[in-house]
Amino acid sequence: MSLVSPDRELLPLGEPHRQTLPAPCGPRSEHLVARLRRRSHELGELPAADPGDDPLDGDDTALALHILYELHYSGFQEVDERWEWEPSLLAARRVLETELEGRLVDLVGPPPIGLDAAEVGAALDELATSGGGPSLSAWMADEGTLLHLREFAAHRSIYQLKEADPHTWGIPRLTGGPKAAMVEIQRGEYGDGDPAEVHSTLFAETMRHLGLDDRYGAYLDRVPGVTLTTGNLISLFGLHRRWRGALVGHLALFEMCSVAPMGRYRDAILRLGVDPRAAYFYEAHVVADAHHQVVGRDHMAVALARDEPLLGGEVVFGARALGAVERRFAEHLLGSWSRGASSLRRPLDIDLGDRSG
Ligand SMILES: [Fe+2]
Ligand SMILES: [Fe+2]
Numbered sequence: 001m002s003l004v005s006p007d008r009e010l011l012p013l014g015e016p017h018r019q020t021l022p023a024p025c026g027p028r029s030e031h032l033v034a035r036l037r038r039r040s041h042e043l044g045e046l047p048a049a050d051p052g053d054d055p056l057d058g059d060d061t062a063l064a065l066h067i068l069y070e071l072h073y074s075g076f077q078e079v080d081e082r083w084e085w086e087p088s089l090l091a092a093r094r095v096l097e098t099e100l101e102g103r104l105v106d107l108v109g110p111p112p113i114g115l116d117a118a119e120v121g122a123a124l125d126e127l128a129t130s131g132g133g134p135s136l137s138a139w140m141a142d143e144g145t146l147l148h149l150r151e152f153a154a155h156r157s158i159y160q161l162k163e164a165d166p167h168t169w170g171i172p173r174l175t176g177g178p179k180a181a182m183v184e185i186q187r188g189e190y191g192d193g194d195p196a197e198v199h200s201t202l203f204a205e206t207m208r209h210l211g212l213d214d215r216y217g218a219y220l221d222r223v224p225g226v227t228l229t230t231g232n233l234i235s236l237f238g239l240h241r242r243w244r245g246a247l248v249g250h251l252a253l254f255e256m257c258s259v260a261p262m263g264r265y266r267d268a269i270l271r272l273g274v275d276p277r278a279a280y281f282y283e284a285h286v287v288a289d290a291h292h293q294v295v296g297r298d299h300m301a302v303a304l305a306r307d308e309p310l311l312g313g314e315v316v317f318g319a320r321a322l323g324a325v326e327r328r329f330a331e332h333l334l335g336s337w338s339r340g341a342s343s344l345r346r347p348l349d350i351d352l353g354d355r356s357g
Pocket of ligand 2: 185292
């Protein structure tokens with residue numbers, strides 16, 4: 001059954017919406033939220049993390065970094081836009097980024113040295129086929145309930161309602177073939193010129209059909225640090241020219257690991273009897289990413305390693321980092337659900353009707 005139809009009926013878009021600051025969940029997010037409500041000024045030193053709040057994906061540290069990165073995207077209703085380039089704020093961001101980079105190296109090792117383009121392609125192929133942990137999509141296709149689908153969409157909304165934006169920072173940092181390849185992928189992510197087909201818009205449509213709030217940032221107070229880090233990672237790579245190789249590796253593996261899982265999420269929606277329009281976002285990726293995975297691997301990542309041989313190791317590092325944070329994300333969700341617990345910091349408070357089990 002093809003869900004891709006230009007005639008499908010769209011739900012009306014909601015009012016234009018700007019997110020508000022989330023509730024703090026520890027000393028670091030508290031420090032930021034209290035100060036960002038005022039006109040931009042000297043931020044002051046960022047407090048140390050609470051013991052046990054892992055710089056990689058602790059709830060408080062990841063939320064603090066997410067808040068700082070959001071100033072480069074939609075911002076927050078109550079935050080003075082001059083904060084975006086306030087030097088003392090950038091200094092605080094640097095502390096968090098240095099901690100995150102250190103933990104990424106702990107997890108996957110430093111960028112390997114001396115890889116040629118063929119070795120970069122082989123490393124990406126291996127990462128794409130080795131699985132790298134429990135398959136969230138396979139579990140969802142076989143066992144997931146409507147509640148699991150909704151929680152999963154709430155987690156992913158943090159990234160997918162701004163889908164593609166963090167990778168777009170890479171375009172001015174590339175040249176020649178890799179730049180053209182990234183633009184080709186991003187053009188697809190942004191709907192090939194059709195606003196109704198922008199992937200973030202399609203995801204909002206999926207959320208509405210799942211009975212979720214599709215406003216940007218609506219679930220920010222509920223998602224844990226392990227979720228925020230999946231997005232923070234791309235902003236880290238995208239906002240630093242020195243990480244442009246890692247950004248390319250991240251995007252290439254992203255596209256190479258999309259088709260089969262997206263098909264499984266589509267299948268889960270159809271199996272559970274949800275309105276099939278909720279599956280359109282996933283079906284659109286099955287179609288688009290069959291092309292994007294080739295462009296991403298061959299014309300962007302391998303081509304970059306050929307054009308700039310010193311970046312080959314970074315490309316692989318970015319892909320490994322993606323695999324590592326996604327593995328922790330999947331383990332968190334599946335671990336929570338296997339205990340019968342919510343995977344969110346605060347469970348969804350929507351009426352699940354009788355289709356949840
Ligand atoms: Fe997409
Ligand atoms: Fe794609």
